[in-house]
């Protein structure tokens with residue numbers, strides 16, 4: 001009562017007493033030691049501890065899923081965290097230091113985004129779903145949006161392109177087929193009411209075989225010919241080419257700008273590896289219209305996010321530095337030898353620490369996750385845990401219910417820790433938790 005809020009202690013006492021009461025009422029034979037004041041005291045302490053620890057807690061991602069939506073997608077680079085901390089108090093969010101007058105919050109990211117992508121103008125909102133909504137609403141409200149049938153996709157969490165188009169106040173005009181759409185399909189659908197040609201990158205699935213998308217360049221040429229803007233929703237937003245690490249087919253932001261799109265949208269917290277945000281880049285005139293749309297205010301970015309986004313983007317000026325400092329890129333680019341070394345060290349430490357667990361190194365695959373690069377596995381090393389007294393589900397639950405939960409995955413009856421998505425601190429913490437397993 002001296003060190004914790006009275007309300008919390010009182011509620012915990014009631015809860016503990018209720019638990020004991022139900023135990024007694026269940027009629028089971030309960031040893032007196034389990035309902036003693038001492039036993040009760042420990043139960044109460046635990047309830048208090050649970051009630052007082054933060055709900056949104058730090059976790060260890062040992063799932064091998066690099067962009068794990070449940071674990072908050074992209075982990076931030078250290079400099080991004082520091083930038084958010086610096087912006088937490090009073091900060092120069094919307095004041096121009098030269099003139100002392102009111103400035104734009106986009107001034108912190110717009111020049112950087114233009115420099116990195118070659119675009120004329122840029123802004124950012126809460127997430128890419130918001131960016132897509134804002135762009136479509138700005139360019140085509142009350143009019144028709146043409147899109148290929150193969151791109152009418154669902155991203156997850158109820159974000160479906162047809163719904164977004166309707167909610168943007170537009171009529172959807174679908175052309176072509178699921179697997180093939182040609183430029184003449186688009187041309188044939190143009191009416192006096194057409195306001196936008198939309199391309200969406202099918203980021204979370206792949207069609208293989210007899211399939212063909214209309215190249216962006218052809219869409220842009222058609223748009224220019226008839227005076228209609230072309231938008232590209234890229235989803236992941238890769239600023240560097242990931243093919244040297246075996247990840248193919250992710251379109252790069254710079255290519256969409258070079259193709260001449262009027263507006264390109266992508267997420268801040270997928271392959272870009274920054275905070276949750278939706279970035280819009282493109283032609284000056286179009287971005288200007290998006291900025292002044294009243295929806296932009298409703299979708300506005302917070303200063304902490306803006307600071308973290310700016311710091312993340314700054315890293316991209318030196319792609320090698322970006323790959324070292326941005327966790328998503330670091331996790332993608334970690335080499336085989338490093339992963340094997342990490343897994344061996346972890347397995348050995350677990351074997352020497354844990355009395356009741358056995359650990360073996362196994363080869364497996366990690367995934368990019370977050371609806372990026374579907375079906376493209378990254379070879380990795382895993383530590384497979386086995387216990388005489390605990391099933392894989394029990395082990396998984398034990399690790400998951402720590403104050404700092406450790407998330408792994410279960411496969412073929414084994415609890416697996418993938419070292420690709422961990423760092424040295426994580427490994428030390430995992431080892432310290434193994435000590436408590438019995």
Ligand SMILES: *Cc1c(COP(=O)(O)O)cnc(C)c1O
Nearest residue numbers: 127128129155203234235236267
């Ligand atoms: C992920 C994705 C979105 C949604 O982005 P969020 O940042 O999750 O809101 C929209 N479009 C595409 C193509 C995507 O891949």
